[in-house]
Amino acid sequence: MGRRVRxxxxxxxxxxxxxxxxxxxxWRAPSDPQIYGILxxxxxxxxxxxxxxxxxxxxxTPTHLVGRALGHALAQVPALNMRLVGGRAIPRSSVDVFFIxxxxxxxxxxxxxxxxxxxxxxxxxxxxxxxxxxxxxxGKGAGLERAKALxxxxxxxxxxxGLRLVAWAAGERAWDLPLLGVTATPFGSAMVSxxxxxxxxxxxxxxxxxxxxxxxxxxxxxxxxPVAIDGRVEVRPVLPITASVDHRYVDGPQLGQALTAxxxxxxxxxxxxxxx
Numbered sequence: 001m002g003r004r005v006r007x008x009x010x011x012x013x014x015x016x017x018x019x020x021x022x023x024x025x026x027w028r029a030p031s032d033p034q035i036y037g038i039l040x041x042x043x044x045x046x047x048x049x050x051x052x053x054x055x056x057x058x059x060x061t062p063t064h065l066v067g068r069a070l071g072h073a074l075a076q077v078p079a080l081n082m083r084l085v086g087g088r089a090i091p092r093s094s095v096d097v098f099f100i101x102x103x104x105x106x107x108x109x110x111x112x113x114x115x116x117x118x119x120x121x122x123x124x125x126x127x128x129x130x131x132x133x134x135x136x137x138x139g140k141g142a143g144l145e146r147a148k149a150l151x152x153x154x155x156x157x158x159x160x161x162g163l164r165l166v167a168w169a170a171g172e173r174a175w176d177l178p179l180l181g182v183t184a185t186p187f188g189s190a191m192v193s194x195x196x197x198x199x200x201x202x203x204x205x206x207x208x209x210x211x212x213x214x215x216x217x218x219x220x221x222x223x224x225x226p227v228a229i230d231g232r233v234e235v236r237p238v239l240p241i242t243a244s245v246d247h248r249y250v251d252g253p254q255l256g257q258a259l260t261a262x263x264x265x266x267x268x269x270x271x272x273x274x275x276x
Contacts, residue, residue, distance in 0.1 A: 068125060080254065099112050122273055171210070190213050
């Protein structure tokens, strides 16, 4: 005969009550594939490069360089530069990075997709972003702004359906939707944002299903911090950078390769950029 397992008083099931019962009703079992990470980079090489560029009239910011570094990493690790369609991973035709832009004194968010960013200089990226951002602020931006205007007119139930249809068609299937003003893969290969401009030292961005990208990188505020250098403590400017990564696209080894390439650019931007 099989052994009967005794149930002690401490192992008996109990009915959930109070907050635990509410929490169980509010949330489902975890199914989120996101990986979160934070990297602190000594910012002196970035600041020196920015000063060099601005001396030649080129308006470069840390966010521009973080976007260029991300483009470099995606080019070095093609496993991250993919679209997931059903059970297949499809390579993207180019490395495109979407820069999130604040409009209306920060009350509205939009953005600009820089295509083939791995083949452009930081100065070219800065010029393109400056021009496109001015167009957006002047209400002349095309693309996503037209889609947002159309979506604003929809009631909320229809809006949810519309967003999922657009994400599936443009983001997953990479179809152009000219009637909506949405191009294929509107959010590119990855996304970059910044909270440093708002005085926040660090912040994470959520990976939303709408974006269909494997990674979002957020640049924080550069601040002086104590750093260990050759066994002694020195005060150096440090740039905190966070990343939210979709585990479905990439595993640890690929993430390590991307981090190496990303960090290499930020630690010596002049090695990857022609001198201004």
